[in-house]
Amino acid sequence: MRRHSGPRGGKLNTKENKEAFKRLLSMLLERGGIKFIGIIFLTLIAAGVQVLQALYIRLLVDQIIIPQMESGNFDITPLFRLVLLFGLIFAAGAMSTLISARIMINIAESIIRDLRKEMFAHMQTLPIAYFDTTPHGDLMSRFTNDTQVLEQMLTNALPSFFSSIITLTVIIISMILSSAILFGVVIVTVFALIFAMRFIGGKSAVFFSAQQQSLGTTNGYIEELIEGQKVVKVFSREAQVIDKFKELNDALAHNTMMANRYSLFLMPIIFNIGNLQFAFIATIGGLLTATGATGLSVGGLVGFLQLSRSFSGPINQLSQQMNQVISALAGAKRIFELLDTPSEVDNGVYELARVCDDGTGGITECTECTSRWAWKNPETGELIELRGDIRFENVDFSYDGVHPVLKNISLYAKPGQKIAFVGETGAGKTTITNLINRFYDVDRGTITFDGIDVKDIKKHHLRSSLGMVLQDTHLFTGTVKYNLKYAKDDATDDEVIEAAKKTQSHGFIKNLAKGYNTEISGTASDLSQGQSQLLSIGRAELYNPPVLILDEATSSIDSHTERLVQESMDEIMKGRTTFVIAHRLSTVKNADAIMVLSRGEIIERGDHDDLLAQRGVYYRLYTGGFDDEE
Known part of the structure; x- marks a missing residue:
């Protein structure tokens, strides 16, 4: 399992964050369309209303309060009209904010929905090698945690982010028009704000990225331990796995703590810079107003102070949303990494x-x-x-391009023959069947199917001609009938029952609570391991493929059940090319040819009697007590 030990460098992923943000923005523009333009328009209205607050204060001071104080004549009518006018304006601003937020939520939810759908669809196109090298918990984390933080950003942080940017732009323009000198004071504090945001935000980004990675790793470990609880308890490894989880959990907690520590530092720093800015503007503005050098009125100064407060508001919002944006960008990078993983290459024609x-x-x-x-x-x-003639000619293969797994494999299976593979664990037996399916492609040599190089057959059509029963049974949540019909959903009930009878599973299915309509879980915990394997074999029989691959298909079945199944399996394999990976040598005695593998090479071949006569490896395996029934 891959592990993440922490951040690696102060500016990690800065470029990647920008690329992820650009990609998200592009998605917003593409998926939102005219709605996104409407959001920008409504946000401009809301930002304009904030600027009008300064105008409201200036008019209130310069045209109502000061004149009436100087004249000594107090008239509430102008004040009432001004309050009523700006009350309507502020209400319009509030409505604009609410409407834009609702539209943004609809856009964001549609994006997340489409992203999940796109991720799941793309996952189906990825090669088996991707799933062999990617922890399943880490992959699940992309569908759950990463999409969740991205959803929160799109519905909460990003609208506030855009609103703050637009509001800042409008406020800056208004400040310049109000007093260029006082705006110069603002510029000085802005540089301090930018420095704080870049330095602290950059540090926070490093740890938020590490947090998402640690979360995926931790989830993967939890999933692995849930599936392997029996093994943990059998070998009394509870203390060790707790220590390992503590190590992973501590790394996750450290990265989360550091990310939030830096992001929390940002808010008080920006708040206090805003207070200093207000004090400087009030002092310098008061001097300018007193001297009358720039024509700045008292109302103008009070309005500018209001603008400076309004200026600090979006800055504070930006700092508060920064951690959420950075965390979401870390999740978005992982999502885009999945979406950008190259799909399985298929150049087949047939x-x-x-x-x-x-x-x-x-x-x-x-x-x-x-x-x-x-x-x-x-x-x-x-x-x-299609006859089922499969041949290997001088095949070499390695999973990593360095360490060979198969070496110079040559074999043939004529139509209807049963070919068995035996040998020690890691000899390359399952790898041969993976190559027939084109889960992987050979490094050297060729594999032909009815004289056609399998690389020239479209993968979907190649795999449709093959039935496979795996050692690790996998059933899906649903009824027993649903699982039997998984590869042939148009099968009739009679065909389902017939397939179950042939594989000796009809008897126990009838005794289930609802027979063939009994619901089982995806983990098949409500069935024994042997019963699950029987259903898997029945599923392959109902599929009725011309070529059948049995990867230790009876390894989970007890000897008594195996005797019942073996006769049915022999009947199923008649007229069908079959490859059998054998755990029990008694199951392959009637094979047309038996291949004995060792370290990726075929060291012996022949039928059962021939191999016994050779008195080699097969003979020692068969007579040395390795077979359960001999």
């Missing part, structure tokens, strides 16, 4: 097509539901009947 006799001894494509299939080249119209 497709599966239903065929029937053309009346002259050949085959032709047809629409009827026949049991005959062919490989079709859409470019030429060529049809090659």
Whole structure:
């Protein structure tokens, strides 16, 4: 499992943050369209209202309060009119803020919905190698934690962020028009604010990025331990896994604490810089007003002070939202990293097509539901009947390009033959079946299917011709019938029952609470391991593929159940090319050919009797007590 030990450098991910922000902004403009333009317009109205507060104060002081104080004649009518006018203006500003917030929430939720859908759809296109190298908990964290913080930013922080930027722009223009000299005082404090935000915000970004990474790693470890609780308890490893979790949790807590520490530093610093700015403006503005050098009135000074307060407000908002924005950008980078992961490459041409006799001894494509299939080249119209002839010719393979797993593998499986692979763990047995499916591509050599290089067959069509029963059974949350029909959802109830009978699972299914309509969980905890494996075998039988791969398919079945299943399995494999990875040697005695692998090479081959006569590795395995039944 990959682990994150903490931030690595003071300016980590600065460029990536900018790229993620640009990408999010592009999505907002693209998905929001005219609605986003409306939000900007409404935000401008709300920002303009804040500027009008300064105008309101200046008019109140210069045209009502001071004149009436000087004349000694107090008339409430002008004050009432001014209050009523600006009350309507402020109400319009409040409505603009509410409407823009509602529109923004709708846009944000649609973006998150589409992102999740796009992430899930893209995940289905990724190669098996991605899932083999990416912790599942870390992948889940992208769908949950990362999208959650991004959603919070889009619905809360980002609207405030944009509103603050627009408001600041409008306020700055108003300040310059009101008093360029006093605005110079503001500029000095702005530089101090920018320095504080860049320095502290940059430090915070480092730890928020580390926090998201640590969160994914911790979630992955939790998921791994939940699945492996039996193993933990069997080997009394509770204390050790608690210590390991403490280490990961401490790293997560440290990164979270440091991220929030820096972000919390920012708010009081900005607040106090704002107070200093107010004091400087009041002092310098008071002197200018007293001397009358710039024509700045008392109302103008009070209005400018209001503008300076309004100026500090968006700055404070920016600082308060900064940690949320940075945290969301860290999550967005991880989401975009998933979306940018290259999809599985498929340059195949041949497709599966239903065929029937053309009346002259050949085959032709047809629409009827026949049991005959062919490989079709859409470019030429060529049809090659699917027979199940699979051959390896001098195949080399390594997962990392460095350490070989298979070396110079050559073998063939004629249509209808049963080929078995035996050997020690790590010999390369499962790797061979992964190459047939093109979960990985060979480094050297070729694999052909009915004379066609598997690289020339479209992956979806290649895999549609193969049925596979894995050692690690995986059932899905739903009914027993749903799981049996998973690969053939148009199967009839009679076909489902027939497949269950052939694989000896009909008996226990009838005894379940609701029979075939019994709900089971995705973890299959409500079934025994053997029953789950029987359902997996039944699923493959119902699929009825021309080629079947059994990866230690009976390893989870007890000896008594195995005897029942073996006869059915032999019947299932008739007329179908079958590759069997054997755990119990008794299950492969009737194989047409048995390949004994060691360290990625075939060291012996032949049928059961031939290999016993050779008195080599197979003989020692078979007679040395490795077989459960011998």
